[in-house]
Amino acid sequence: MKNSAGRFAALACLVFGVVHFSRAGAPWYVSYDQALRAQDKQEWQASIDYLQQALLGKPKPQLKAKTYGLRFVDYLPHFYLGVAHYHLGNKTAALKNFELEEQHGEIKNTSEVYALLMQLRAELKGEKTTPPAREKIAAAAKTEKGRSSTARPEKLPWYVNYEIGIEYIESGDWLRAVEYLKRAVAAKNAPSQYARTYGMWFIAYLPYYYLGLAYYNQGLWQNSVEYLETSERLDELKSMPAESANLQKLLSGSRMKLAGGESTPVKTEEAAEMVNAEIVEAVRLFNEEKFPEAEKKFKAVLQLDPYNSLAKNYLNKMSAGAKPGQSKRASKNDFIAGIAALARGHYDEAITLFNAARPAYENDADFHAYLGGAYAQKYLSTGAKDKTACNKARSAFARALEIDAGYKLDGRVFSKEVMEIFANNRSKE
Numbered sequence: 152m153k154n155s156a157g158r159f160a161a162l163a164c165l166v167f168g169v170v171h172f173s174r175a176g177a178p179w180y181v182s183y184d185q186a187l188r189a190q191d192k193q194e195w196q197a198s199i200d201y202l203q204q205a206l207l208g209k210p211k212p213q214l215k216a217k218t219y220g221l222r223f224v225d226y227l228p229h230f231y232l233g234v235a236h237y238h239l240g241n242k243t244a245a246l247k248n249f250e251l252e253e254q255h256g257e258i259k260n261t262s263e264v265y266a267l268l269m270q271l272r273a274e275l276k277g278e279k280t281t282p283p284a285r286e287k288i289a290a291a292a293k294t295e296k297g298r299s300s301t302a303r304p305e306k307l308p309w310y311v312n313y314e315i316g317i318e319y320i321e322s323g324d325w326l327r328a329v330e331y332l333k334r335a336v337a338a339k340n341a342p343s344q345y346a347r348t349y350g351m352w353f354i355a356y357l358p359y360y361y362l363g364l365a366y367y368n369q370g371l372w373q374n375s376v377e378y379l380e381t382s383e384r385l386d387e388l389k390s391m392p393a394e395s396a397n398l399q400k401l402l403s404g405s406r407m408k409l410a411g412g413e414s415t416p417v418k419t420e421e422a423a424e425m426v427n428a429e430i431v432e433a434v435r436l437f438n439e440e441k442f443p444e445a446e447k448k449f450k451a452v453l454q455l456d457p458y459n460s461l462a463k464n465y466l467n468k469m470s471a472g473a474k475p476g477q478s479k480r481a482s483k484n485d486f487i488a489g490i491a492a493l494a495r496g497h498y499d500e501a502i503t504l505f506n507a508a509r510p511a512y513e514n515d516a517d518f519h520a521y522l523g524g525a526y527a528q529k530y531l532s533t534g535a536k537d538k539t540a541c542n543k544a545r546s547a548f549a550r551a552l553e554i555d556a557g558y559k560l561d562g563r564v565f566s567k568e569v570m571e572i573f574a575n576n577r578s579k580e
Contacts, residue, residue: 180205182204202228233271249272267345271345312332319331320365344357367405372406376402489501489503493521520547530572560573
């Protein structure tokens, strides 16, 4: 008891010291870190205050600036001051800080951040510009999906849920798109054309527009109007004329359908969940080549949701005699679903989905790395007893290295133990 009391007192003193330390006389890198955290929360004025404190301690920007121990950070205070002023509508201050950062020169050696600076500056000057390429962010976020092997979808970062939602939008799976986009909005409800995800990655975050689009394609006119009007009210698509025009087209169409009293195919959240469950079961039966049972399930889905494009696509494939893996779009669906299953810790489900997608990805090193990772996680989850899973993991990793001898497994995605299995596999090459 005495030792516990002593530890508690020491902890209390430490906490008090940290709080006091953070308020006065903090090193530049503490203030800088607090500024970036404030920007993650969109607390722009607070981030400005912290950045000004950081500049008092370290006036000049520096890449790989040493903080403490062996820790380094890219110190670009004027850039982030410009970002904060941009979001606060302070055009002159934003441009001034962007110019200061560029004059120092360090930022020119960071391609992604420098590209964003130029894009923001061009927008402020009224020049034609586009948001950062979503494809880069999608690729980076895809690797983030497996950061925690046991993470459930609702525990994934907002940007991972958002990117999975967009992937499902592109594949026409509107139900799953809504599921993941809503999780993203629950974690981050403010749209942004330059939303910071992690590190130096930024993304155009337009959740309300895409939710409206997903509901429109399901024929859920009331939901579509609600989200599209929210997108319009928040000016979500500013400086994006093509998307803005499409929003108006979708909104007009939804309002007309709603005014005409057209019934919606799925009226409640409970019914939507039922359709989603039927879809999952139907896809499983299809991947197991139980085509008659899968066909019945997909037809049942269309009775609940006549607008469901995923069910229509699968039925069309079956009517044409297609087998799993022959359709690139279907394979993409399976690969995406496999990544999501792996992120949730559902290893058997992930392996089943990856194998269904395999014919279309036989020469893709990333695919074999994910497949190997799924088998490796399954092996580790059994206490290293499932030797078959371990052997299949090594075989998949070997295939990835055969395709790309320099392939590196992403440590942000896979656990240390999986990385070791991969490293041992490389040493045998």
